[in-house]
Amino acid sequence: xxxxxxxxxxxxxxxxxxxxxxxxxxxxxxxxxxxxxxxxxxxxxxxxxxxxxxxxxxxxxxxxxxxxxxxxxxxxxxxxxxxxxxxxxxxxxxxxxxxxxxxxxxxxxxxxxxxxxxxxxxxxxxxxxxxxxxxxxxxxxxxxxxxxxxxxxxxxxxxxxxxxxxxxxxxxxxxxxxxxxxxxxxxxxxxxxxxxxxxxxxxxxxxxxxxx
Numbered sequence: 001x002x003x004x005x006x007x008x009x010x011x012x013x014x015x016x017x018x019x020x021x022x023x024x025x026x027x028x029x030x031x032x033x034x035x036x037x038x039x040x041x042x043x044x045x046x047x048x049x050x051x052x053x054x055x056x057x058x059x060x061x062x063x064x065x066x067x068x069x070x071x072x073x074x075x076x077x078x079x080x081x082x083x084x085x086x087x088x089x090x091x092x093x094x095x096x097x098x099x100x101x102x103x104x105x106x107x108x109x110x111x112x113x114x115x116x117x118x119x120x121x122x123x124x125x126x127x128x129x130x131x132x133x134x135x136x137x138x139x140x141x142x143x144x145x146x147x148x149x150x151x152x153x154x155x156x157x158x159x160x161x162x163x164x165x166x167x168x169x170x171x172x173x174x175x176x177x178x179x180x181x182x183x184x185x186x187x188x189x190x191x192x193x194x195x196x197x198x199x200x201x202x203x204x205x206x207x208x209x210x211x212x
Contacts, residue, residue: 027107080140088185099175106170
């Protein structure tokens, strides 16, 4: 009796081959023949699971990268400020597998700038990260200490750290060191919190003096 093949495992195998090919030679190098060579599957087998187009393989690989990132299970602190640091550290590529997947995702993001078929999923991922930072920052700051315009700038500042870590690692053959990422993230988060806590105290002091 022929051995039953799990189609989901086969698709994951193909996605891993695409990720390895992008890491080694860039996204423009990916072909069905190269995927077959890396995965150990025949080109006909790849077409069986994805159809005749390379585009379907590439879209599935992008979805796989996003799903893996979303399904990772970080351990977050109960303290709101520390949770922001945890999130920034968590999404940075600090081991070899994360480095390869991040390198592939960076190349997808560059390609998505001119490819509408990829743009929506890439934009949704970035938007979800931005909203997570916004929510955590509002929770960590004293109530009423920041207005919407300034909040948007601080969210952009913290999100830029995530983007910077991602693109920096995407240009490197080594993962980032977790302790370095955490140290930078902690300093950035504390700068934001101190700035707006002090501003609120100064406004409160000014109001009390005006009332004297």
